[in-house]
Amino acid sequence: xAKLFAVTIIVIAIASAIxxxxxxxxxxxxxxxHGHLIDEQYNDTMWEAGISFLxxxxxxxxxxxxxxxxxxxxxVKNFPGGAAGLVIAAFLLVGTECLALGVFGVKAWASVYFxxxxxxxxxxxxxxxxxxxxxxxxxxxxxxxxxxxxxxSQANANFFGLDTTHDQxxxxxxxxxxxxxxxxxxxxxxxxxxxxxxxxxxPELRVQQDFVPGLDVSVHFTATKIGKYEIVCxxxxxxxxxxxxxxxxxxxxxxxxxxxxxxxxxx
Amino acid sequence: xxxxxxxxxxxxxxxxxxxxxxxxHKVIGKQYYALALVAALVGMFLSWIMRIHLxxxxxxIPGLHLLSKTGAPSNVMTPEYYLQLLTMHGTIMVFxxxxxxxxxxxxxxxxxxxxxxxxxxxxxxxxMSFWVTFVAFLVLVAxxxxxxxxxxxxxxxxxxxxxxxxxGGPGQGMGVVLWASSIAIFCVGQLLGSLNFxxxxxxxxxxxxxxxxxxxxxxxxxxTSIMGLTAFAVLMPACILLILDHVAxxxxxxxxxxxxxxxxxxxTGGSTLLWQHLFWxxxxxxxYIAIVPGMGIVSHVLITNMRKPMLSHRVLIYxxxxxxxxxxxxxxHHMFVSGMNPFSSLAFSFxxxxxxxxxxxxxxxxxxxxxxxxxxxxxxxLFALGFISMFISGGVSGFFLAQPSIDxxxxxxxxxxxHFHLVMGVAAMFGIFAGTYFWFPKMTGRMMNESLGRLHFWxxxxxxxxxxxxFHYLGIAGNVRRYQAFTDDYLIPLIPVHxxxxxxxxxxxxxxxxxxxxxxxxxxxxxxxxxxNPWEGTSLEWSTATPPPHNNFGDKLPVVYHDPYQYxxxxxxxxxxxxxxxxDLKNAPDEK
Numbered sequence: 001x002a003k004l005f006a007v008t009i010i011v012i013a014i015a016s017a018i019x020x021x022x023x024x025x026x027x028x029x030x031x032x033x034h035g036h037l038i039d040e041q042y043n044d045t046m047w048e049a050g051i052s053f054l055x056x057x058x059x060x061x062x063x064x065x066x067x068x069x070x071x072x073x074x075x076v077k078n079f080p081g082g083a084a085g086l087v088i089a090a091f092l093l094v095g096t097e098c099l100a101l102g103v104f105g106v107k108a109w110a111s112v113y114f115x116x117x118x119x120x121x122x123x124x125x126x127x128x129x130x131x132x133x134x135x136x137x138x139x140x141x142x143x144x145x146x147x148x149x150x151x152x153s154q155a156n157a158n159f160f161g162l163d164t165t166h167d168q169x170x171x172x173x174x175x176x177x178x179x180x181x182x183x184x185x186x187x188x189x190x191x192x193x194x195x196x197x198x199x200x201x202x203p204e205l206r207v208q209q210d211f212v213p214g215l216d217v218s219v220h221f222t223a224t225k226i227g228k229y230e231i232v233c234x235x236x237x238x239x240x241x242x243x244x245x246x247x248x249x250x251x252x253x254x255x256x257x258x259x260x261x262x263x264x265x266x267x
Numbered sequence: 268x269x270x271x272x273x274x275x276x277x278x279x280x281x282x283x284x285x286x287x288x289x290x291x292h293k294v295i296g297k298q299y300y301a302l303a304l305v306a307a308l309v310g311m312f313l314s315w316i317m318r319i320h321l322x323x324x325x326x327x328i329p330g331l332h333l334l335s336k337t338g339a340p341s342n343v344m345t346p347e348y349y350l351q352l353l354t355m356h357g358t359i360m361v362f363x364x365x366x367x368x369x370x371x372x373x374x375x376x377x378x379x380x381x382x383x384x385x386x387x388x389x390x391x392x393x394x395m396s397f398w399v400t401f402v403a404f405l406v407l408v409a410x411x412x413x414x415x416x417x418x419x420x421x422x423x424x425x426x427x428x429x430x431x432x433x434x435g436g437p438g439q440g441m442g443v444v445l446w447a448s449s450i451a452i453f454c455v456g457q458l459l460g461s462l463n464f465x466x467x468x469x470x471x472x473x474x475x476x477x478x479x480x481x482x483x484x485x486x487x488x489x490x491t492s493i494m495g496l497t498a499f500a501v502l503m504p505a506c507i508l509l510i511l512d513h514v515a516x517x518x519x520x521x522x523x524x525x526x527x528x529x530x531x532x533x534x535t536g537g538s539t540l541l542w543q544h545l546f547w548x549x550x551x552x553x554x555y556i557a558i559v560p561g562m563g564i565v566s567h568v569l570i571t572n573m574r575k576p577m578l579s580h581r582v583l584i585y586x587x588x589x590x591x592x593x594x595x596x597x598x599x600h601h602m603f604v605s606g607m608n609p610f611s612s613l614a615f616s617f618x619x620x621x622x623x624x625x626x627x628x629x630x631x632x633x634x635x636x637x638x639x640x641x642x643x644x645x646x647x648x649l650f651a652l653g654f655i656s657m658f659i660s661g662g663v664s665g666f667f668l669a670q671p672s673i674d675x676x677x678x679x680x681x682x683x684x685x686h687f688h689l690v691m692g693v694a695a696m697f698g699i700f701a702g703t704y705f706w707f708p709k710m711t712g713r714m715m716n717e718s719l720g721r722l723h724f725w726x727x728x729x730x731x732x733x734x735x736x737x738f739h740y741l742g743i744a745g746n747v748r749r750y751q752a753f754t755d756d757y758l759i760p761l762i763p764v765h766x767x768x769x770x771x772x773x774x775x776x777x778x779x780x781x782x783x784x785x786x787x788x789x790x791x792x793x794x795x796x797x798x799x800n801p802w803e804g805t806s807l808e809w810s811t812a813t814p815p816p817h818n819n820f821g822d823k824l825p826v827v828y829h830d831p832y833q834y835x836x837x838x839x840x841x842x843x844x845x846x847x848x849x850x851d852l853k854n855a856p857d858e859k
Contacts, residue, residue: 025744049663056659063637070641076575076835077639083579086631098620108672113609149524196428203745212606214522234679238436239347242750
């Protein structure tokens with residue numbers, strides 16, 4: 001029984017690693033400028049965690065195999081080097097691993113959060129509410145008009161609560177239910193929650209950021225590949241959470257300009 | 268420390284005082300175990316029907332409408348009902364199973380015995396702690412039966428969804444109030460229990476029982492009780508503030524100008540992130556509250572079955588202590604993308620990475636101790652070894668989630684679900700099973716069926732891996748958690764994996780029914796324990812009668828002469844020397 005158990009542990013460990021090694025369910029393709037930093041960090045961690053996982057499980061299996069049927073009269077033995085050796089090994093190996101991952105990981109995190117968006121980044125406001133995203137573009141004046149929560153009306157399609165009668169800056173704002181962006185242009189995404197907590201997750205963009213009701217936060221990114229991708233909500237927001245999504249269309253600058261004109265005409 | 272038995276309370280004579288409102292820590296321990304067992308069955312049943320729904324969304328589960336007519340019309344659950352069951356599954360499992368069984372149940376029964384005391388110092392508080400916990404469970408379950416059902420906000424109950432009332436969705440009114448009340452009441456029980464555990468360990472040790480002579484299980488309960496005292500003391504006021512947001516018109520967790528159904532909510536000035544800080548300040552230590560007792564139990568069970576002590580008793584104790592201290596400094600890793608200051612993410616990331624050092628040391632102590640042992644294989648040791656395997660598997664995925672940059676991809680995906688189910692769910696359950704098979708003879712006077720125990724182990728071990736390893740693959744592919752159906756283009760290809768997981772979950776769940784049968788059957792008809800020490804253990808629970816008498820040790824409390832684990836000592840009269848044996852062990856390395 002013990003030997004079967006030892007083999008089972010090792011088989012499970014190998015079987016668990018196969019889908020990772022074979023990339024059976026890989027991360028979605030990366031379409032962002034900063035994404036490769038996250039992917040490199042992920043790959044480095046996978047190597048370190050994978051080796052730790054396999055080595056520990058193999059050792060566990062091996063020891064169960066070897067020490068579960070001692071010869072009659074056999075004496076117990078102590079691990080060579082005792083506890084001190086293992087504690088030092090843990091501090092050195094895992095400590096170095098932690099330090100390396102921690103230090104190198106800062107680069108990827110910093111690329112998203114510690115670098116301000118460039119001056120010519122395209123500002124887009126996204127509003128999340130139960131259970132839809134809406135996007136607002138500032139129009140030709142480059143300015144967003146103020147929000148008036150009391151004027152929000154689904155029936156009048158005033159999703160943001162804009163007062164286009166009185167607010168000059170709001171008059172040319174463009175509101176859409178899908179997000180279109182030009183390829184290779186930095187986007188400064190201003191995130192506003194209408195009601196409860198939501199999140200903005202586009203796996204291909206390597207962006208996930210929660211909306212914080214009462215506190216507008218922002219992220220910035222640059223998409224590098226034309227295509228249509230899904231924006232999904234990852235923060236439990238109510239019964240329609242699973243279905244809260246929108247599309248992100250990454251377009252050529254020309255297509256984007258045309259799209260913006262069409263949307264302006266629809267306002 | 269004291270050396271003579273003085274009755275803290277007399278042996279009860281009436282049925283009610285003996286079995287219901289008992290002051291005896293052993294009865295209270297069994298009551299906690301029974302509560303955890305019922306809660307685990309409810310939690311597992313909920314996971315079954317959720318898994319069936321995730322695999323085959325339109326499958327009508329016969330009789331489901333009896334649970335809720337509105338939640339499951341035609342026996343197919345609605346999207347909101349899925350979330351309600353998910354919330355109840357998480358809450359029941361984390362609070363009423365993973366906290367209750369390894370800590371409150373086994374700790375209550377065995378801590379006083381292992382320190383050599385006749386009971387806990389505050390038996391009335393102890394009785395209260397169980398009954399308060401029982402009431403908390405009833406309050407939580409009551410939410411199934413109120414209008415609109417239980418809350419759908421998840422076991423984390425993030426504000427403001429949890430704080431705005433019924434406008435937030437089904438169950439967000441009365442459901443949340445009952446949830447928060449239940450958890451606040453639960454906290455009272457845990458605080459009373461923790462206080463008793465700490466005092467028992469510090470003040471009730473018998474003569475010769477220095478702190479370093481305590482078994483590792485007792486150390487684990489002691490460390491856990493210190494964590495419990497601080498963590499639940501934060502969660503309780505947080506829940507009270509949440510209740511006030513519902514019933515008193517306050518706005519602790521709700522910001523101004525939030526709009527639902529085109530109406531501006533009346534709340535003003537609250538903070539969304541405040542709830543998350545309070546919740547996770549409790550929530551991360553809670554992970555260790557669930558797993559540290561398992562570490563202690565597994566070490567205790569393994570040592571007995573390895574016939575040798577741990578490589579270092581002290582190192583294991585210090586590592587568990589380090590985990591407890593660090594557990595308060597890492598909680599922000601749950602909030603990397605929450606919108607908190609991104610610099611704080613780095614501050615929380617570093618200790619999260621560092622916490623892998625004591626975790627690794629614990630694993631290396633187990634592996635290093637296995638080396639050169641005379642390992643006995645039985646249901647208890649199989650589950651203890653399985654615990655180590657699960658703890659390793661669940662632990663390594665922590666490397667990914669400790670790093671804010673990788674968390675951008677993996678946060679709120681099934682990767683996280685796989686991680687915490689393995690490391691604090693399955694591993695902790697394996698600790699509970701190891702403890703059950705090991706201590707059942709002492710608790711009941713009967714043995715459990717060994718063949719059924721092994722069958723239970725094999726099905727659980729293979730089944731759990733089949734469920735939770737694929738969760739990681741789904742997470743890497745971007746599969747978001749807490750979805751009742753997968754309608755996104757990139758998630759649809761992953762549905763076959765969910766079907767596989769559902770089949771594995773049903774299979775693994777069936778194994779738990781075998782355990783239940785074994786437990787109940789053995790309780791009444793199991794083979795009587797051959798003697799007071801069937802596993803040839805050395806700690807104090809094995810030197811008293813089976814089951815132990817009302818005051819644990821009869822007329823005189825034991826005197827302790829040795830470290831807890833004197834196995835295979837050169838020149839000793841036997842391969843195990845009891846802590847109470849006055850035998851002079853010249854070759855034993857004494858760590859006192």
